[in-house]
Amino acid sequence: MDSWEATVEARIRAAQEQGEFDNLPGMGKPIPGRGQPYDESWWIKSFLEREKLPTDLLLPTPLQLRRRIERVPDEVRDLPTEASVRAFVADLNAQILSWLRTPTGPRVAVRPVNADEVVRRWRAERETAAATAPAPPAPPAAPRRRGWRPPWRRRVAR
Numbered sequence: 042m043d044s045w046e047a048t049v050e051a052r053i054r055a056a057q058e059q060g061e062f063d064n065l066p067g068m069g070k071p072i073p074g075r076g077q078p079y080d081e082s083w084w085i086k087s088f089l090e091r092e093k094l095p096t097d098l099l100l101p102t103p104l105q106l107r108r109r110i111e112r113v114p115d116e117v118r119d120l121p122t123e124a125s126v127r128a129f130v131a132d133l134n135a136q137i138l139s140w141l142r143t144p145t146g147p148r149v150a151v152r153p154v155n156a157d158e159v160v161r162r163w164r165a166e167r168e169t170a171a172a173t174a175p176a177p178p179a180p181p182a183a184p185r186r187r188g189w190r191p192p193w194r195r196r197v198a199r
Contacts, residue, residue: 101146106137110154117163126163130156 056062074083089096097105113133117126134153141151 102140103144103146103149103151106133106140106151107149109133109136110151113154113159114162114166117159118166120163123160123163126160127156130154130159 074080080086085099088094089098097108100108110133113130117129120126120129134156137151137153
């Protein structure tokens with residue numbers, strides 16, 4: 042065991058002398074998280090931060106569904122038609138019913154979304170947005186073109 046450690050130490054020393062450890066990323070910077078209490082899930086948090094993933098992925102299924110239900114008005118606001126709003130709500134309700142059939146995770150009350158209520162709110166928001174939106178500017182008038190004339194009938198500017 043001692044010979045193995047001596048070999049490793051010798052290789053590290055040789056690499057240092059050759060400059061293998063010079064200009065490494067993070068050199069001279071403080072170690073992230075130093076001085077903070079130990080967090081068991083530090084590697085998950087750093088992975089989510091590095092990959093720019095939402096932290097909602099860590100939540101259990103019923104809480105993810107509750108978050109989606111809360112965000113329904115914001116998510117359907119820009120949908121173009123009533124049919125697309127109803128399709129969005131139907132998809133969400135299918136996920137909710139799937140979870141209700143085989144619930145996992147904490148017991149949280151999750152109910153399907155009322156599609157008619159969502160459509161009613163969607164219409165009301167569109168009406169208020171249309172009433173407060175300024176009228177689109179009129180297109181500029183096209184310049185008047187003179188009719189075509191054969192070359193021998195054109196007027197010559199003098």
